[in-house]
Amino acid sequence: MWQTNLKVLAVVLGTLAVFTIVSSSIPQLQSVVPEDLSFSGDVTAEVLVAAGQTLFEGAGGCADCHGSGTRAPNLLADEAGTGLIGVRCASRVAGQDCKAYLYASLVDPNAYLVEGYVPIMADMSRTLSSEQLWALVAYLQSLGGEVTVTGADIESEGSGESTGAAVPASAAAAGPTSTSTDPVEIMTANACLACHIMDGAGAPIGPSFDGIGGRLSADYIRESILDPRAGASEGFGALIQLMPATFGEQLSAAQLEAIVQFLTDRR
Numbered sequence: 001m002w003q004t005n006l007k008v009l010a011v012v013l014g015t016l017a018v019f020t021i022v023s024s025s026i027p028q029l030q031s032v033v034p035e036d037l038s039f040s041g042d043v044t045a046e047v048l049v050a051a052g053q054t055l056f057e058g059a060g061g062c063a064d065c066h067g068s069g070t071r072a073p074n075l076l077a078d079e080a081g082t083g084l085i086g087v088r089c090a091s092r093v094a095g096q097d098c099k100a101y102l103y104a105s106l107v108d109p110n111a112y113l114v115e116g117y118v119p120i121m122a123d124m125s126r127t128l129s130s131e132q133l134w135a136l137v138a139y140l141q142s143l144g145g146e147v148t149v150t151g152a153d154i155e156s157e158g159s160g161e162s163t164g165a166a167v168p169a170s171a172a173a174a175g176p177t178s179t180s181t182d183p184v185e186i187m188t189a190n191a192c193l194a195c196h197i198m199d200g201a202g203a204p205i206g207p208s209f210d211g212i213g214g215r216l217s218a219d220y221i222r223e224s225i226l227d228p229r230a231g232a233s234e235g236f237g238a239l240i241q242l243m244p245a246t247f248g249e250q251l252s253a254a255q256l257e258a259i260v261q262f263l264t265d266r267r
């Protein structure tokens with residue numbers, strides 16, 4: 001009898017072990033997809049601010065850079081004597097009021113660069129809907145200033161998208177990266193060279209792509225793109241939060257493999 005029990009136990013343990021091994025070998029894509037937002041035309045400032053705060057602290061990914069206050073201006077406190085973001089937004093760019101400046105900071109972040117910072121912020125309209133962008137503007141205005149965003153701002157974006165139901169966040173994220181499988185085109189569309197050097201172009205924020213295939217295996221490169229938080233490259237420990245964790249969603253499997261192959265061949 002105890003022999004049968006032992007066999008049953010062995011089978012159970014064996015099965016568990018197999019499942020553990022299999023599940024841990026599947027790459028874990030942890031990037032969070034921001035929840036879709038949908039507002040009516042008479043949405044209140046309070047509702048917008050609350051939605052914006054949730055996005056800012058969570059799935060919007062803003063805190064990745066703006067949290068520590070070193071690689072990006074502090075948005076929750078005074079920045080170099082210019083006041084809270086809801087205050088300084090009004091005096092950043094001549095001719096742009098607070099609302100216009102904040103919206104531009106999100107969709108065209110390099111148009112005006114805050115002094116002392118590197119242009120690493122991406123165009124947020126690539127991953128966020130019009131509703132989400134305006135909710136963030138409302139939240140940032142609420143930090144020291146008056147919220148002037150209304151439902152009309154969102155609607156004036158027009159073209160049906162503002163009904164909220166139309167575009168799922170994941171589709172919006174996949175859109176602008178193009179369907180090309182040419183590795184250089186994909187990397188251009190995803191702004192990899194905003195942080196990596198290749199053939200003398202790009203910025204040295206992350207490790208150089210020159211000779212990367214001689215240093216790293218295809219598996220390691222793939223893993224670095226899919227799950228950049230997993231392990232920092234040598235000498236880049238403090239920057240580990242910088243590499244966007246959204247490429248797993250933005251790239252198709254074919255595009256990912258095209259990049260991995262291309263980089264692995266760069267010996």
Ligand code: HEC
Nearest residue numbers: 060061062065071072073105109112113114117120121136
């Ligand atoms: C990859 C890092 C990064 C991420 C992610 C990021 N930002 Fe930024 N952001 C920056 C940097 C660096 C600057 C300063 C340079 C510039 O002006 O573009 C900046 C500037 C800004 C400014 C202008 C600040 C000022 O003092 O005038 C605003 C507003 C802003 N970001 C909002 C956001 C919001 C909201 C999000 C999330 C949706 C976000 N950022 C995500 C790096 C980032």
Ligand code: HEC
Nearest residue numbers: 190192195205206207221224228232233236239240242243
């Ligand atoms: C906002 C800056 C930024 C962008 C954009 C970015 N990266 Fe990175 N990347 C980094 C940083 C910083 C590191 C080093 C820290 C780490 O390992 O996570 C890194 C590490 C890597 C590594 C590992 C290199 C090594 O030596 O270990 C690979 C591969 C990589 N990135 C590929 C890409 C590709 C492909 C893209 C575009 C699809 C991209 N990165 C976009 C900042 C960025």
